[in-house]
Amino acid sequence: MLPCWHCPIACRRDPVAMLPDWFTPDSHPAPPPAPLFDWLCAEGSLTQRLTEAGNQDFHVQLLEQCQQPARQDEALALAVQLNEAVWAREVLLHTDGAARVFARTVAPLSALGSAAMELNKLGTTSLGHLLFRNPQISRGPIEISQYPAHWLPAEYKANGLWARRSHFSDGQLQLLVCEVFLQGWPCAGT
Ligand SMILES: C=C(O[C@@H]1C=C(C(=O)O)C=C[C@H]1O)C(=O)O
Structure with a gap:
C-alpha cells in the first residue's frame, strides 16, 4: 500500500477552515430534522439500508485506499498521534442512480493485524459486508457532526452536510468509519 500524503488545498490556505465537532445524537445542540436524523442514528448496516431504499441499485465506488496522516479528530478518536500514518479508505456509496454517501474509514496501522489482507483486497465490495457478517465485530456509539466541505471529493463539495462516525472493533482491529450524507x-x- 503506497503512502499518499496530501493536505487539501483549502486547509493549506485557511488554517482555521471548519473542523468537525462530534456529539452523540442526543447531546447535539442543533441536530438536523428527520428523516436525516433517523439515517444518522440508525445502528444497522448503511449498505443494507441504502440497498433497500434504492431498489437494490447499490454499488461502491472506490476513490482511494492508502496510508495517510491521521487528521486531528481521527487522532483523538483512535488515540494515535496527529499526522501518524493510518490506513485510510475513501468511497462513494451509490444507490438509486447517484452517489448518496461519502465514506472515509481509518485504522491505526498497529491495529490492522490479520484483517489487513482482507481490508486491502476489498476493492468495490462494501466494508459493511465484512463488518456486519462478523459476530466478533461490534459497533461503538454513533457521533454526529456537520462535515468540512474541503474534505469532500471535488464534485460533491457542499457546506453543512451531516456526517456520522463510529468505531468498529473485534478487540484488536479498530476501524473508525465516517459517513457523510x-x-x-x-x-x-x-
Ligand atoms: C459500515 C458500513 O459500510 C459502508 C461501506 C464502506 C466501504 O465500503 O468503505 C464504508 C462505510 C460504510 O458506509 C455499513 O454498511 O454500515
Missing part, C-alpha cells in the same frame, strides 16, 4: 439524500419517503 450528500446533498439530496435521504429522499422523501426513505
Whole structure:
C-alpha cells in the first residue's frame, strides 16, 4: 500500500477552515430534522439500508485506499498521534442512480493485524459486508457532526452536510468509519 500524503488545498490556505465537532445524537445542540436524523442514528448496516431504499441499485465506488496522516479528530478518536500514518479508505456509496454517501474509514496501522489482507483486497465490495457478517465485530456509539466541505471529493463539495462516525472493533482491529450524507439524500419517503 503506497503512502499518499496530501493536505487539501483549502486547509493549506485557511488554517482555521471548519473542523468537525462530534456529539452523540442526543447531546447535539442543533441536530438536523428527520428523516436525516433517523439515517444518522440508525445502528444497522448503511449498505443494507441504502440497498433497500434504492431498489437494490447499490454499488461502491472506490476513490482511494492508502496510508495517510491521521487528521486531528481521527487522532483523538483512535488515540494515535496527529499526522501518524493510518490506513485510510475513501468511497462513494451509490444507490438509486447517484452517489448518496461519502465514506472515509481509518485504522491505526498497529491495529490492522490479520484483517489487513482482507481490508486491502476489498476493492468495490462494501466494508459493511465484512463488518456486519462478523459476530466478533461490534459497533461503538454513533457521533454526529456537520462535515468540512474541503474534505469532500471535488464534485460533491457542499457546506453543512451531516456526517456520522463510529468505531468498529473485534478487540484488536479498530476501524473508525465516517459517513457523510450528500446533498439530496435521504429522499422523501426513505
Ligand atoms: C459500515 C458500513 O459500510 C459502508 C461501506 C464502506 C466501504 O465500503 O468503505 C464504508 C462505510 C460504510 O458506509 C455499513 O454498511 O454500515
